[in-house]
Amino acid sequence: xxxxxxxxxxxxxxxxxxxxxxxxxxxxxxxxxxxxxxxxxxxxxxxxxxxxxxxxxxxxxxxxxxxxxxxxxxxxxxxxxxxxxxxxxxxxxxxxxxxxxxxxxxxxxxxxxxxxxxxxxxxxxxxxxxxxxxxxxxxxxxxxxxxxxxxxxxxxxxxxxxxxxxxxxxxxxxxxxxxxxxxxxxxxxxxxxxxxxxxxxxxxxxxxxxxxxxxxxxxxxxxxxxxxxxxxxxxxxxxxxxxxxxxxxxxxxxxxxxxxxxxxxxxxxxxxxxxxxxxxxxxxxxxxxxxxxxxxxxxxxxxxxxxxxxxxxxxxxxxxxxxxxxxxxxxxxxxxxxxxxxxxxxxxxxxxxxxxxxxxxxxxxxxxxxxxxxxxxxxxxxxxxxxxxxxxxxxxxxxxxxxxxxxxxxxxxxxxxxxx
Numbered sequence: 001x002x003x004x005x006x007x008x009x010x011x012x013x014x015x016x017x018x019x020x021x022x023x024x025x026x027x028x029x030x031x032x033x034x035x036x037x038x039x040x041x042x043x044x045x046x047x048x049x050x051x052x053x054x055x056x057x058x059x060x061x062x063x064x065x066x067x068x069x070x071x072x073x074x075x076x077x078x079x080x081x082x083x084x085x086x087x088x089x090x091x092x093x094x095x096x097x098x099x100x101x102x103x104x105x106x107x108x109x110x111x112x113x114x115x116x117x118x119x120x121x122x123x124x125x126x127x128x129x130x131x132x133x134x135x136x137x138x139x140x141x142x143x144x145x146x147x148x149x150x151x152x153x154x155x156x157x158x159x160x161x162x163x164x165x166x167x168x169x170x171x172x173x174x175x176x177x178x179x180x181x182x183x184x185x186x187x188x189x190x191x192x193x194x195x196x197x198x199x200x201x202x203x204x205x206x207x208x209x210x211x212x213x214x215x216x217x218x219x220x221x222x223x224x225x226x227x228x229x230x231x232x233x234x235x236x237x238x239x240x241x242x243x244x245x246x247x248x249x250x251x252x253x254x255x256x257x258x259x260x261x262x263x264x265x266x267x268x269x270x271x272x273x274x275x276x277x278x279x280x281x282x283x284x285x286x287x288x289x290x291x292x293x294x295x296x297x298x299x300x301x302x303x304x305x306x307x308x309x310x311x312x313x314x315x316x317x318x319x320x321x322x323x324x325x326x327x328x329x330x331x332x333x334x335x336x337x338x339x340x341x342x343x344x345x346x347x348x349x350x351x352x353x354x355x356x357x358x359x360x361x362x363x364x365x366x367x368x369x370x371x372x373x374x375x376x377x378x379x380x381x382x383x384x385x386x387x388x389x390x391x392x393x394x395x396x397x398x399x400x401x402x403x404x405x406x407x408x409x410x411x412x413x414x415x416x417x418x419x420x
Contacts (some may be wrong), residue, residue, distance in 0.1 A: 004029040004144075006377060009151050009164055009200065012039035013126070013363055014345025015179030016133045017370030020094070023378050024142050029171055031146045031164070033195050036134050037127075040181050040192050040346070040365065044126030045299070047108050047118030047237035048363040050084045052299040057081060059114045064361060067112040067260040068325075068354020071213075076351040079332060080361070080368050087367040088119065095132045097121070110237040110359035111221075114258035118360040121238055125294040125363065139319045151199070152395035154178075154341065156207045161340035170391065174340050174382045177373065178204070182324035182346045183217075186402040190321040191223055191234040195398075200347045202401035205408055206394075209338045212349045213326030214405070215412035218357055219244075223320035224306070225279035232320045233306075235299060237261070237359045239284060242295060247281040247314060254280075262356040265319040272318070281314040310419035323362065326351040326412070334373035340382055344373050 008015045011032035016168050017294035019030055032038070045142050051060055060081050092098070098119045099106045109116035121128030137143055146169075154176060155163045163172040182202025184192025204211060222240070223232040240246075240257040246264070248254050248271050255267035263329075268280050284292055289311035293300045296310075303310050334342040334350070345366045352365050396404075 001145075001170045001172060002029060003027075003172040005173065005381060006175045006177065007031065007163060007171050008179055009037070009176045010179030010181060010345070010347065011036045012041035012179060012181055012345060012366065013130060013133070014041070014347070014366035014370045015177065016130065016137055017090075017367045018344060018374045019137055020133065020140075021090075021144055021371040021374030024140065026142060026381070028143045029146065029173065030137065030143055031149050031151055031166070031171065033148075033150045034193075035147050036137075037130065037146065038193055038195070039130070040184070040196055041171070041363065042130050043191070043234070044127045044363055045123045045234060046090070046110055046238040047120040047125050047360045048129070048367075049117050049360040050119055050364070051081050052107070052115070052117050052390060056115065056117065060117065062199075064352070064358045065354065067356050067358035069356060071332065071354035076332060079372075080323060080352055080365060083368045084364055084374075087371065090367065090371065093127060094136055096129050098128075100143065108238045109241040111240060111258045112358050116241070118222045118238065120238065123238065123298045128365070151203075152397065153392075154203050155208055155391070156338065159339060161338050165391065166393070175342070175377060176340060176349045177334070177342045177344060178328060179224035179343075179345050179370075180347045183401075183405055184321050185398060186405060187321040188230050189223075191220055191232050192321070194230055196399045197401050198324075198405045199396050199398070199401040200343075201328065201408075202404040204336070204343075205404050206396065207338065209336050209341060210329040211327065211408060212329040213355070213412065214324070214418065215323060215409045216353070216355045217263045217409075218261060218323040218325060219319040220303045220322035221261055221268055221319050222282050222317040223284055223322075225304070225316035225318045226306075233302060234322070235282060235315065235317060236296070239282070239287075239296060239299065242291075243286045244282055244284045245286060246317075247283050249275055249277055250283070251281075251314075256262055260356055268317070268319055279316040279318045282317045283314050284310045285312070323357055325349070325355060325357055332372060333376040334369065335376075342373055342377075344370050387389025
């Protein structure tokens with residue numbers, strides 16, 4: 001049995017940002033199912049949004065709300081936008097180096113954005129940020145890291161959360177943060193790591209924690225069309241932001257590539273149905289053969305490894321499960337309806353994304369609300385003098401999580417169809 005002031009489950013950007021903002025006087029446990037870098041945050045390619053200046057504030061907010069079909073929480077969106085510059089400063093102060101051009105930060109533009117406001121690190125923003133933050137977490141003497149440790153359930157008794165347990169260890173804490181990511185692993189085709197399978201959601205459901213809008217699931221327009229792979233390779237939306245085009249099998253454009261993701265994904269599916277095809281094409285040729293390997297080195301390399309030269313070849317693409325807008329219902333501070341349990345990042349639903357996420361807001365959400373949650377716990381850490389709980393043998397694995405979540409998705413879809 002291990003006891004902590006704060007227990008964080010998940011090692012993506014949300015969990016790590018929370019850990020680094022927490023007081024160094026706290027004893028913190030950071031538990032992750034695989035290795036630290038085996039998080040969806042690490043896979044992020046495109047960028048992280050930031051408010052460029054005050055003249056962009058209304059537009060940034062509007063772009064986010066419009067992409068989310070105005071089902072977002074305005075309070076949460078305003079909070080994210082207003083704290084975005086502080087979030088970027090936090091990362092830079094930790095040592096993150098964003099891509100620059102002529103000595104100034106370079107911004108990329110993706111679908112649904114009125115202007116370019118996404119900072120990037122070539123085409124590996126997640127790796128670029130987290131390689132730095134993981135080293136910082138490892139250097140903190142007050143943070144214990146547990147890799148290859150699958151949490152099978154949270155510990156709940158009398159309306160309180162007392163920790164979490166793996167198959168062979170009990171982690172006791174009166175303050176548990178679920179930063180477990182999304183649910184892509186329960187889908188046959190997803191850009192997510194297969195082990196990120198919504199078990200955080202399933203644990204929440206099992207223990208009476210409220211979820212919100214779990215049926216709001218985003219399909220990214222451009223995953224590489226491949227069969228029999230563990231994870232679909234994503235081709236960043238920023239490629240289209242730089243001028244790449246979507247083409248059908250007659251080499252004809254059929255949609256506006258810079259619309260929000262759900263609109264573009266539906267357009268691709270419609271064209272596939274019209275043509276009776278299993279995929280459509282993405283062409284990067286207009287970017288120029290010199291620019292492609294420089295601006296998108298990782299994507300260029302990965303495609304080359306698969307026999308596709310993005311300078312000259314059209315790239316077969318298909319929409320694919322990518323992100324969960326819904327999740328564990330929480331307030332601005334990450335608090336859920338269960339005392340002692342918090343949620344952050346893709347695991348939580350503070351209301352940022354509405355029914356469709358605007359590109360590059362996910363990493364920003366992780367940093368902004370991870371730090372807000374940490375600041376709340378720095379002032380309001382709950383301490384239970386009498387730890388009272390019982391350990392059961394019941395556990396949530398991938399199969400059980402899939403069963404629980406799909407049932408809840410169907411319930412949510414039914415409720416929404418009735419209300420509409």
